[in-house]
Amino acid sequence: MPPKPKTEAERQQLRTLIIDAARTLFVTKGIEAVTMREIAKRIDYSATSIYHHFADKEAVLRAILDTDMLALASSLRRILQMQDPVERLQALGQGYAEFALAYPNHYRLMFMADRIPCDPDKSNVQQNNAEQDAYFQLKTVVNDVYIAGRFRSELDHVDLIAQTIWAGIHGVCSLQISMAEDKWVNWSLLSERLQLMQAVLIRGLLKDANQIGALKR
Amino acid sequence: MPPKPKTEAERQQLRTLIIDAARTLFVTKGIEAVTMREIAKRIDYSATSIYHHFADKEAVLRAILDTDMLALASSLRRILQMQDPVERLQALGQGYAEFALAYPNHYRLMFMADRIPCDPDKSNVQQNNAEQDAYFQLKTVVNDVYIAGRFRSELDHVDLIAQTIWAGIHGVCSLQISMAEDKWVNWSLLSERLQLMQAVLIRGLLKDANQIGALKR
DNA sequence: GTCGTTAAATTAACAGTGTCAAGTAAATTT
DNA sequence: AAATTTACTTGACACTGTTAATTTAACGAC
Numbered sequence: 001m002p003p004k005p006k007t008e009a010e011r012q013q014l015r016t017l018i019i020d021a022a023r024t025l026f027v028t029k030g031i032e033a034v035t036m037r038e039i040a041k042r043i044d045y046s047a048t049s050i051y052h053h054f055a056d057k058e059a060v061l062r063a064i065l066d067t068d069m070l071a072l073a074s075s076l077r078r079i080l081q082m083q084d085p086v087e088r089l090q091a092l093g094q095g096y097a098e099f100a101l102a103y104p105n106h107y108r109l110m111f112m113a114d115r116i117p118c119d120p121d122k123s124n125v126q127q128n129n130a131e132q133d134a135y136f137q138l139k140t141v142v143n144d145v146y147i148a149g150r151f152r153s154e155l156d157h158v159d160l161i162a163q164t165i166w167a168g169i170h171g172v173c174s175l176q177i178s179m180a181e182d183k184w185v186n187w188s189l190l191s192e193r194l195q196l197m198q199a200v201l202i203r204g205l206l207k208d209a210n211q212i213g214a215l216k217r
Numbered sequence: 218m219p220p221k222p223k224t225e226a227e228r229q230q231l232r233t234l235i236i237d238a239a240r241t242l243f244v245t246k247g248i249e250a251v252t253m254r255e256i257a258k259r260i261d262y263s264a265t266s267i268y269h270h271f272a273d274k275e276a277v278l279r280a281i282l283d284t285d286m287l288a289l290a291s292s293l294r295r296i297l298q299m300q301d302p303v304e305r306l307q308a309l310g311q312g313y314a315e316f317a318l319a320y321p322n323h324y325r326l327m328f329m330a331d332r333i334p335c336d337p338d339k340s341n342v343q344q345n346n347a348e349q350d351a352y353f354q355l356k357t358v359v360n361d362v363y364i365a366g367r368f369r370s371e372l373d374h375v376d377l378i379a380q381t382i383w384a385g386i387h388g389v390c391s392l393q394i395s396m397a398e399d400k401w402v403n404w405s406l407l408s409e410r411l412q413l414m415q416a417v418l419i420r421g422l423l424k425d426a427n428q429i430g431a432l433k434r
Numbered sequence: 435g436t437c438g439t440t441a442a443a444t445t446a447a448c449a450g451t452g453t454c455a456a457g458t459a460a461a462t463t464t
Numbered sequence: 465a466a467a468t469t470t471a472c473t474t475g476a477c478a479c480t481g482t483t484a485a486t487t488t489a490a491c492g493a494c
Binding site for chain 4: 049
């Protein structure tokens with residue numbers, strides 16, 4: 001009930017309060033099932049007050065997306081320290097999948113929803129920043145493997161390679177997220193599906209794939 | 218305005234009238250943006266009359282799903298005639314992708330949406346019927362390749378192999394459908410992404426992948 | 435042929451949604 | 465002390481999926 005002019009820091013604080021409340025609800029209740037009134041109630045504000053901080057519901061969503069993209073990149077950051085570029089690539093795939101499956105609803109928002117084609121201009125995340133941009137992280141590692149001469153000789157387009165790896169891992173994760181409950185299919189263990197996809201990608205893309213230790217098991 | 222007792226055939230006719238109207242709207246306007254009133258208007262009925270033929274909006278959706286699943290299986294059927302099992306497998310992937318990308322909104326409903334875990338008991342599509350069940354078609358072809366001894370020796374679980382192939386193709390298609398508009402990524406040509414994924418799957422799963430003609434060029 | 439009965443479809447209404455226009459109250463500025 | 469600015473709330477609008485009550489038309493029995 002007490003309105004008073006706020007500093008920019010206080011405004012930002014309230015913004016993240018809203019974002020956090022909204023995120024919790026989105027993640028626990030599912031994407032479309034959460035209302036502005038509900039978000040507001042959770043932080044003891046009225047529904048309309050959110051509109052003083054975000055243009056509309058989609059803007060809230062986009063803000064969540066921004067922080068989630070950062071969270072993903074941040075959770076992958078330590079992997080980039082690894083020595084061998086091929087191991088780095090595999091670990092990146094693994095880390096990506098772990099994020100996707102630990103936060104399936106976040107992942108839905110980020111990579112499976114239909115709205116919001118995310119635009120570098122409208123985002124706070126810095127494109128091509130290795131700390132913030134997960135796609136750039138992948139591209140960098142793919143490039144490292146390429147420089148090391150480990151990819152099959154006919155593969156010379158780093159973006160294409162990166163996108164294929166992404167598609168493979170994303171395929172396993174997104175199918176799991178949207179179809180795992182489906183009785184129609186006799187699903188194998190998720191871990192096995194992921195592992196086979198990793199092996200297939202490595203073998204399909206690398207020159208000397210059979211020498212890679214991780215595939216022996 | 219004229220109510221009269223209808224034969225079962227007439228009821229069915231109206232059901233498909235509703236389904237068709239709903240499908241058109243879903244496909245052109247996107248999944249969540251279509252209202253019951255809109256569907257009804259399109260066929261000159263009142264909104265509530267739909268509820269005499271379907272329990273709720275989701276039931277309409279599920280019915281659309283059923284017919285779309287049949288359409289997919291039907292569009293893949295001719296491929297099963299091909300001689301060589303490996304060629305058959307590749308053609309199946311290609312045909313699946315073509316369906317997905319020709320009808321992206323149908324595909325969304327079928328494999329990317331969050332609701333509706335589809336249950337053999339609640340569906341009119343017959344599970345494990347080669348005419349109707351696309352997953353069974355895939356599994357059958359995978360099994361043929363397995364019987365022919367073409368998979369790597371350590372791969373002995375047909376469901377796992379099928380699901381990995383599905384995940385790979387689905388990854389390319391779903392990423393295309395939900396992220397192609399995204400300015401963040403410098404997307405390669407869709408056809409190149411699909412082709413590389415096919416090559417990766419073949420090379421990663423088959424014994425003698427380098428002898429496969431389709432990979433040369 | 436008329437009379438209930440039954441089915442099909444409609445209208446009216448409800449609770450709930452995102453969002454906007456006005457209004458209110460506290461803090462800052464003048 | 466008055467005016468202005470800011471933060472927030474209340475009330476309302478148009479719209480959503482869905483249900484209850486109502487109308488309309490066709491059928492079977494006499």
